Amino acid sequence: MPQAINPQQLSKRIALRATGRKPKGGWLQSTQIELAGRCTADCEFCNWKKRPKEQQILMPTDLALKAVKESRELNADQISFHITGESLLHPDFFKIVPKDYNTLISTNCMLLQDDIAKELAKMPNLLIIMAVLWSEPLERREMSIYNALEYLNLNPVNRNIFVQMICSEHAIGQADRMYSLFSPYLNSLPKLQLHYKQPYTRDPGRPILGYIPDQIKPRADSRIQIDRMPTPQSAGCNDCMVMAPNPVTDLLVQADGTIKPCYYVWSGDWGLGNIRDTTLTEAWNSERMQELRHYWRTGDPDKKSACYECIRMAHPRGDVWWDNPEGCPPSYLDDEQQDRGMIGRFPTLRKTLRKVINKVNV
Numbered sequence: 465m466p467q468a469i470n471p472q473q474l475s476k477r478i479a480l481r482a483t484g485r486k487p488k489g490g491w492l493q494s495t496q497i498e499l500a501g502r503c504t505a506d507c508e509f510c511n512w513k514k515r516p517k518e519q520q521i522l523m524p525t526d527l528a529l530k531a532v533k534e535s536r537e538l539n540a541d542q543i544s545f546h547i548t549g550e551s552l553l554h555p556d557f558f559k560i561v562p563k564d565y566n567t568l569i570s571t572n573c574m575l576l577q578d579d580i581a582k583e584l585a586k587m588p589n590l591l592i593i594m595a596v597l598w599s600e601p602l603e604r605r606e607m608s609i610y611n612a613l614e615y616l617n618l619n620p621v622n623r624n625i626f627v628q629m630i631c632s633e634h635a636i637g638q639a640d641r642m643y644s645l646f647s648p649y650l651n652s653l654p655k656l657q658l659h660y661k662q663p664y665t666r667d668p669g670r671p672i673l674g675y676i677p678d679q680i681k682p683r684a685d686s687r688i689q690i691d692r693m694p695t696p697q698s699a700g701c702n703d704c705m706v707m708a709p710n711p712v713t714d715l716l717v718q719a720d721g722t723i724k725p726c727y728y729v730w731s732g733d734w735g736l737g738n739i740r741d742t743t744l745t746e747a748w749n750s751e752r753m754q755e756l757r758h759y760w761r762t763g764d765p766d767k768k769s770a771c772y773e774c775i776r777m778a779h780p781r782g783d784v785w786w787d788n789p790e791g792c793p794p795s796y797l798d799d800e801q802q803d804r805g806m807i808g809r810f811p812t813l814r815k816t817l818r819k820v821i822n823k824v825n826v
Contacts (some may be wrong), residue, residue, distance in 0.1 A: 497543065499523050499554040508572045530739060536562075566589050570628075592624070631661065631662055631675045632663045639679070658689070672753050711756040755768070
């Protein structure tokens with residue numbers, strides 16, 4: 465998704481690039497910090513409860529602050545507080561999340577109320593994704609919707625506000641309702657967008673197919689985005705073939721401190737260390753990260769990385785178990801998704817970036 469750099473970050477980035485000294489690991493687009501390895505919901509397209517119990521924790525505050533500090537030192541374009549769990553569960557959320565830096569959170573809106581909502585609404589550098597619980601039972605769904613609407617009624621000053629639906633089996637029936645409830649706010653909140661995304665899963669043998677809300681009409685200004693490739697390979701508007709997450713652009717810190725390049729694989733030996741005893745700069749510039757970038761770019765048929773089977777690598781990889789009803793080669797799924805009508809702001813740029821990334825020598 466497009467990311468805006470605030471003036472302070474932009475001037476610093478220009479100054480750094482003017483020196484001609486490109487960081488060893490390249491420019492970091494986003495650091496993703498998982499404040500919570502657990503959630504307040506149990507969505508049908510999410511399998512967080514299958515994570516190892518030792519990962520279903522809240523990140524210790526000192527580790528989270530260390531990750532934020534080192535993200536700033538790396539001049540990340542954005543610090544994201546979302547991987548799997550509900551970040552607002554963390555009792556020190558506002559102590560950890562900086563107000564003077566581009567940040568992102570994704571919330572299911574269950575805790576988006578009262579002082580929490582008011583404080584978030586005053587953060588101009590925040591991109592907030594309101595992942596409303598459209599597929600959840602009635603009580604949770606209605607509370608999530610109510611809190612999301614009340615948040616918009618606060619007239620938040622956030623740099624971007626996304627209302628999101630994952631178009632799974634029990635959510636798609638709410639597509640019209642999402643439009644009718646939230647589209648009126650498009651007129652009064654210029655930073656608001658509605659996203660209809662497709663589900664994805666990492667479970668072998670458990671593909672979760674999505675549904676396309678054809679009755680929802682996109683807008684010329686792209687503020688209603690519809691992902692039109694209903695397969696588990698799709699990751700919606702934030703397309704990882706040219707955007708996050710991948711080892712060329714992103715660095716992630718799991719709730720237990722594990723440093724890794726992607727949130728789709730929870731277990732496995734990434735070899736990047738733990739934030740407890742490794743700095744993010746060390747991990748980003750490490751030989752191991754260089755290897756992971758190489759595998760991501762060329763494929764990993766010898767299974768030398770934890771992500772060897774991932775459908776989202778830039779080139780064909782080892783074992784592929786994903787369901788593929790579209791019948792197109794895995795290495796082209798994301799290009800096909802764009803061609804088939806995914807509504808994005810910069811489709812040509814995305815394809816250009818894809819070609820550039822594939823040619824990068826890392």
